[in-house]
Amino acid sequence: GLQIEAAAEYYLDDAFYDELAKTHILSVSNQYILFESSYMSRPIQMEEMIFAIGEAGYKPMLAHPERYRYIKDPQKEYARLKELGVFFQVNLNSFGGHYGKGAKRLAHFLNEAGMIDFLGSDTHHNRQVEMLSDVFCLDVYHDIFKRNMIKNDMLL
Structure with a gap:
């Protein structure tokens, strides 16, 4: 049988702390909080929000880090996120x-650096x-599977 679980990408903004405080939060396998931010600007309190995810008992998982x-x-920015315990889910x-070219270049960078933890599809249309x-x-x-320890199978 096929098992389907609901989860969500949480947007790092002023309302994030309220979402995190809810008793029912849509996590991935009851352990990861999948989060994203604006593609154009880094959230001012990004590190504090990542810390709050851990304090709430979850592991932070950044959705599509290659697209920001x-x-x-x-090298510096992804390494810092890894130091903070962030898992990367690349599309x-x-x-x-x-x-685009920028996301493709950063996806290849993450692959070559062995920083990819999870693979995602982020498909919304048949063309995708x-x-x-x-x-x-x-x-x-x-x-990707030679250079990275892909953990998708651990979510089952």
Whole structure:
């Protein structure tokens, strides 16, 4: 049988602390809080919000880290997030260029650095599903599993 669980991406903004304080929060496998932010600007209290996720008993998981345009120094900025205990969930379609050259470049950076923890699809339309099947044929798809400890199977 197929088991489906509901989860959500939480947006790091002023309302985030209120969401985190709710008794019923949509986490991934009852252990990860999947979060995102603006693509253009880093949240002012990002580190404090990541700390709050841990304080609430969850592990922070950043959705599509390759798509944030405010990442200017990937080595330094991604390393800092890792120091804070953040897990990275990269969208597979980024490797196919679906989200632009910048996201593709950062996805490859994360792959080569061995920083990818989870793979996601973030598919909302049939076209994205079709593009996803093309990514499965790319050499980089197989390379991801050689360079990274992908934890998707631990969510089952």
